[in-house]
Amino acid sequence: MDLDRRQFLKLSGAGAGGFLVTGRFKPESLARAPLKTFTLHKKVGETVSICAYCAGGCGILVGREGNKVVSIEGNPDHPINRGALCSKAQSLFQLRTVGDEDNPRRLTKVLYRPPNGSVWEEKSWDWALTEIARRIKTTRDAGFVEKDAGGATVNRTEAIAHLGGTALDNEECYVLGKMVRALGIVYLDHQARI
Ligand code: SF4
Structure with a gap:
């Protein structure tokens, strides 16, 4: 039978109405649907962990x-997410650390592109940390505000903003x-707020 979109919606609406009128539709039956089982074709070790994001x-x-990570999924026994994972955690698999062949696009070195530059340069961590500290100090000193317009001591910099990330832990x-x-x-x- 050929149906256009409007006819299809009419028919499916009538079908759903029929269920409700005859009392056959029981919403609680949805929650009691049997769990699906999947056959495992090979043995894999399983480690319980916490999402890093x-x-x-x-x-x-x-x-x-x-030692090779082959899957990451939500833990159905965990009281917080009960097996569900958000879209960020769906990409956890890309964080695998065992060998470059797992994720060849994962950055393992500091790359720096200077202002107006078009090429990424490889740098050491020492260079990067020193450069970050130097720029923070320069920017803070240049824009430091000791007193506001009313003369109150504020000792603040309005030239730097800080954005937290969800990968940070409490400590x-x-x-x-x-x-x-x-x-x-x-x-x-914070990144999660914006
Ligand atoms: S990113 Fe946060 S909300 Fe998403 S799965 Fe990980 S811990 Fe849960």
Whole structure:
């Protein structure tokens, strides 16, 4: 039978109405649908872990063959996510660290592209950390505000903003919070909020 979209909607609406009128439709039956089972074709080790992306702390199951990660999925026994994972966690598989062949696009070195440059240069971590510290100091000193327009002491910089990330854990957030406030940074926000 050929149906256009309008006819299809009419027919499916009538079908659903029929279920409701005759009382055959029981919403609770949806929740009682039997669990699907999948046959495993090979044995994999399973490690219980926690998603690394945000403070939600969702549980994951990491499947591995030897030292190689072969799957990452939500842990159905975990009380927070009960097997579900958000879209960020769906990409956890790309964080695998065993060998470049797992994710050849994963960056393992510092790459720097200078202002107006078009080429990424490989740098050391020492160079990167020193450069970041130097730029923070220069920017803070150049824009430091000791007193506001009313003469009140504020000791702040309005030239730097700080954006937190969901991969940070409690301890990192604590130390970072201390650092940004010691620097006088007042523009604080978080990736999860924006
Ligand atoms: S990133 Fe998603 S899956 Fe991971 S802890 Fe946060 S909410 Fe849970």
